Amino acid sequence: MSALEQATAPFDKSALSSDSPLPLYLQLARHLRRLMQEGRLDALGALPSERDLAESFGVSRVTVRKALHQLTGEGLLSQRQGAGTFITPAPHVEQRLSMLTSFTDDMQSRGLTAGSRWLEYSVAVATPEEALALDLSPGTTVSRLYRQRLADEVPVAVELAVIPTSFLPDPSIVTGSLYEKLEELGYPPFRALQLLRAVILPPELAPLLDIKAGSAALYIERRTLLESGRPVEFVRSHYRGDIYDFLVELSLAGWSR
Numbered sequence: 001m002s003a004l005e006q007a008t009a010p011f012d013k014s015a016l017s018s019d020s021p022l023p024l025y026l027q028l029a030r031h032l033r034r035l036m037q038e039g040r041l042d043a044l045g046a047l048p049s050e051r052d053l054a055e056s057f058g059v060s061r062v063t064v065r066k067a068l069h070q071l072t073g074e075g076l077l078s079q080r081q082g083a084g085t086f087i088t089p090a091p092h093v094e095q096r097l098s099m100l101t102s103f104t105d106d107m108q109s110r111g112l113t114a115g116s117r118w119l120e121y122s123v124a125v126a127t128p129e130e131a132l133a134l135d136l137s138p139g140t141t142v143s144r145l146y147r148q149r150l151a152d153e154v155p156v157a158v159e160l161a162v163i164p165t166s167f168l169p170d171p172s173i174v175t176g177s178l179y180e181k182l183e184e185l186g187y188p189p190f191r192a193l194q195l196l197r198a199v200i201l202p203p204e205l206a207p208l209l210d211i212k213a214g215s216a217a218l219y220i221e222r223r224t225l226l227e228s229g230r231p232v233e234f235v236r237s238h239y240r241g242d243i244y245d246f247l248v249e250l251s252l253a254g255w256s257r
C-alpha cells in the first residue's frame, strides 16, 4: 500500500454513526482531528477536496464544510481560497535535560505559545508519597495543581504539581506560569531531580492528550528544590511520546585515552 493509500484508508463511512447523539459534522471533525494527531495524514499535507471527503464519508458537502471550519478554527487546518485545505504541522518540542526550565520557558524558546487548562486544584493533607518527596511531616497540607499543558493549543502533557502550602497557600492564584508565581512569592525553583520512564499511557489520560489509549508516553517525576535545598515542588506528568523530545548533554566522565 502506498503512503497515500495508507493515509486515505481511514476516510471511510464506518468512522461516523447516525445513531450517535453527536452531530455528524462534530463526529467528522473528531475523526479527522484524531487522524492528524496520530500523524496518519502527514503524507498528504493537504486534505482531499470537500466533494471527495463527502463521498468517502457518505455525508453532505455542508457537513464536510462545517467540520473543516471547526478544525480551521482550532488551528489544525488552514484553508486557502482555490488551493485547498492544508494540515498544520504538529508542534515538536525538545527540552534540554541539563537546564531547569518551566513549561512556559520551553515553549517560548521554541516560538510556541504555552497554555494550561485546569483539570482540578485543591488544598489537602499530603499523601505519604507526597510527604516523603517533599520532606514534610505527616499532616502537612499541600496545594495540588492538576493541569493539561498545551503547546499552541495542542495538549502535550498532563501534570500534577504538588507544592507545600507554606510556599503556595492557594493554588488558584496560579493563572499562568507556576514557576513565575513561585518566583514572585520569593521561592524561585533552583534545581531539580527528574526521573523519566517510558510507559503506555493510562487509558483515562488518552482523551486529555487527544491520543489513542495504549499510545506510548513519557512519565516524568520531578522534585524541585530551592537554593536552600528545601523541596518546593513534586510533579508527576505524562508527556505525549510523539511530540516531546528530551535532549541530554553528556560530557566525558573522568577518564582519558
Ligand code: 16G
Residues within 6 Å of the ligand: 101, 102, 103, 104, 105, 114, 159, 161, 176, 177, 178, 179, 180, 220, 222, 233, 235, 237
Ligand atoms: C515543567 C516541569 C514541571 C513544572 C512546570 C512549570 C518538567 C518535566 N516539568 O513542566 O515540574 O511544574 O514546568 O511550568 O519539565 P510553568 O511555570 O509554565 O507553569
